[in-house]
Amino acid sequence: EVQLVESGGGLVQPGGSLRLSCAASGFIFSSYWMSWVRQAPGKELEWVANIRQDGSEVQYADSVKGRFTVSRDNGKNSLYLQMNSLRAEDTAVYYCARGSSGIWGQGTKVTVSS
């Protein structure tokens, strides 16, 4: 069964850091672009970042560029999102997705608040 499971969310103060993880199973992880998508409470979806199969190319939304870093470990079938200098507006549910194939995890909630 194809599955993506996010972890690492939680409550963090403004200016703080958090690292999200996504564990993939049921498919050849190294063959796919992977992505992070987020949804602030009551808001529409925002595509945050993409990473190529071998990690050689990454793309970021302007809202997170310079603060967030997407990475992957194909040996561990895992995707990561390092989030630094967090702001209140980064509060959201963060989803891991297998590119644009329609495979999504259930999300992990990040709250940035003092």
Add this chain to the structure above:
Amino acid sequence: IVLTQSPATLSLSPGERATLSCRASQSVRSDLDWYQQKPGQAPRLLIHGASDRATGIPARFSGSGSGTDFTLTISSLEPEDFAVYYCQHRGNWPWTFGQGTKVEIK
């Protein structure tokens, strides 16, 4: 690229036809997908490439359009279809979503 969905809310009864619109600020060719989202759930891919149903999606869902104007049609609403629908382009980066159309029970 800005995607504008209309209407914001669609109030219909089960069995009725739903027509949702998505307009792009510039051409996205056919690189346009539709998602359904229910409260507390991850989005579910319905349509990819503007008109191709994703795996397991019922035939009552159909997509059309290319360039800047796209339509999602639900031919006869089932109770489980009442949800929020988003269009999303995957042309030039950054990929963006529309603001969503809520299909609610009348």
